[in-house]
Amino acid sequence: DLGGGPLALRMNTSAVPTLALPVEPYAAAVPQTTCDPVPKPGAITFRAFVLTELGGRDLGIERPCAQGGASEHKEGRAWDWGLNAGDPAERAQAEGLLSWLLAPDATGEEHAMFRRAGLQYMIWDHRIWSPRTRAWGPYGGESPHTDHVHFSFGWPGALGETSLYAWLRGEAVPLVPRARPAPARPSLWPAALVALAGGALGWYAVRWTRAVMR
Secondary structure, eight states: OOTTSSSOOSSGGGGEEEEEEEOOOOOOOOOOOOOOSSOOHHHHHHHHHHHHHOOEEEESSOOOTTSSOOOEEEEETTEEEEOOTSSSSHHHHHEEEEHHHHOTTTTOOTTHHHTTTTTTEEEEEEEETTTTTEEEEEOSSSSOOOOEEEEEEOHHHHHOOOOOOOOOOOSSSSOOOOOOOOOOOOOOOHHHHHHHHHHHHHHHHHHHHHHHOO
């Protein structure tokens, strides 16, 4: 359930929300270490968000532990979004979302929604993006990922604990820019007190001088 989340995901940089919650650090790269393929709540919510807003095909979160090599799918914290890289419309869908995830927000936070989603890397059409390089690079794995985008989640994102999921759940996360504090206006009080003190001292000095000279 997307709760009070956005009604539409427009694919341009200005649509990247600036939330009142801080942008998380990049998720730590944690490979699969256990076998627990039950889909985790963050991966489920991310999948629902993308399919509701953009369409595409759900190619699954979980994977049987005996199938293939190590994969975050076997811990229920990876999702494959089915799109065909050879289809111009589907490629535009995929690259629109990837650009949205990697765009800065209005305050200049780099890769804001990627970090808010708690993602640890993404693979699409022979390329991989991860915080280690912070750039798209060649991917030489067994699957070329031309028929789907692979999203892998760090544990906080997989568990729905990062700020994207608070936003999608409609929790108290105002969509407002992070306001810059106004420059402090110098107070007039110190100057006024100095002037008053100076005036009082001057008055007493004049009175004392006159008294001595009498």
